[in-house]
Amino acid sequence: MNLYNDEIFSLAPSRSMEFIAKAKLMQKSDPSVISLAGGEPDFATPSPICEEAVKWLRAGYTHYTICPGLPELRVGIAEKLKRDNNCNYDPDGIIVAPGGKFAIYLAIRSLVNKGDEVMYLEPGWVSYPAIIQASGATPVPVRLSQVDSFKLTREKLESAVTPNTKILIVNYPNNPTGKCLSQGELDDLVAFLEAHPQVLLMSDEIYERIVFTGSSNLSPASIPQIASRVITINGFSKATAMTGWRCGYLATTPEIAKVIYRLYQHTISCVSGFIQKAAVVALGCTEEIEQMRKRFEARRDLFINGMNSIPGVSAEMPEGAFYAWVKFDWNSMNSEEVCNLILEKARVVGVPGIAYGTDEPYVRFSFAESDEILAETVRRIKEVSPVK
Ligand SMILES: Cc1ncc(COP(=O)(O)O)c(C=O)c1O
Structure with missing residues (x-):
């Protein structure tokens, strides 16, 4: 009898979580590592939501x-x-x-x-x-x-x-x-x-x-x-x-x-x-949602325009969500090779396209980060680009 359930045992680990964990580990020894591998807004939960939860917690609604x-x-x-x-x-x-x-x-x-x-x-x-x-x-x-x-x-x-x-x-x-x-x-x-x-x-x-x-x-x-x-x-x-x-x-x-x-x-x-x-x-919270949406839009413009200014790199403007799906035509490197290069040389973490099932050299970056971090990401990747 097998010790494990076959279907669960054969599940591939989540590649995006793997990269997020790797980034967190690297950031411990090198805080300058930038992780754009995650999938979450960097904004705090709007305070009316937090206050409501606290109110009910205090009231013993547990x-x-x-x-x-x-x-x-x-x-x-x-x-x-x-x-x-x-x-x-x-x-x-x-x-x-x-x-x-x-x-x-x-x-x-x-x-x-x-x-x-x-x-x-x-x-x-x-x-x-x-x-x-x-x-x-x-x-x-x-x-x-x-x-x-x-x-x-x-x-x-x-x-x-x-x-x-x-x-x-x-x-x-x-x-x-x-x-x-x-x-x-x-x-x-x-x-x-x-x-x-x-x-x-x-x-x-x-x-x-x-x-x-x-x-x-x-x-x-x-x-x-x-x-x-x-x-x-x-x-x-x-x-x-x-x-x-x-x-x-x-x-x-x-x-x-x-x-x-x-x-x-x-x-x-x-x-x-x-x-x-x-x-x-x-x-x-429609007002709060709209404010965050607008900030994401400004960051999208900044990040996508920046990435498109790097030789061999191209990205279409996303219509929604907060991810940049970026193609790297870098001397026939595949998506994992690109990710390893930018991780080692630029200290930037993205998720390789292979995690999303594509063989093309894509990397997914989250642009749910500050303007400064996004601009710094572009600067670092440009610096290490093997295509000039
Ligand atoms: C496409 C898609 N669906 C669903 C989810 C699940 O989100 P949550 O479980 O946080 O509601 C995510 C989270 O990354 C997602 O990217």
């Missing part, structure tokens, strides 16, 4: 909250999804989880059986294939290409679908490419889903509040003919700088939510009550 989410939070989320995303979700279809990541796991684990396939976009977030695998299903990448700016097309979706496909995961604004879902792509997505009625769509919209001027992000659940098949994922980590609070959610039909709640009850029981109370306040 016991189990036996429910898939406090009623006021689930109603607030349903209202937010209607107001901001034009999606009609019943509060009974909303489940509050300890982070969007766990919401994704709960949903996939509750929906798939052995032999089922789950499609996801590549380049894509490092955790999708691992979560699919941990749930006993088979991850199937839909390869998007830099040649057409990582555009999602019906053709690409059709080339990956089989009769065993159970779920398609899309993520816009995208980590790592920074692309938003366009009307044309949404039309293709709808046509694809209509042609494959057995496929559910998981739309991971965790960066939905970080969209830059001139771009907009569309929510697939706003389309009536597919709405009941769309599981929307979102949360508080990125929009309201609450990564460490661990609070996210999924939205689906009440029928599907009932099944997911069975797994929820036997695993996490609930999300801390005082955190959920604070999340209700976070839903109303």
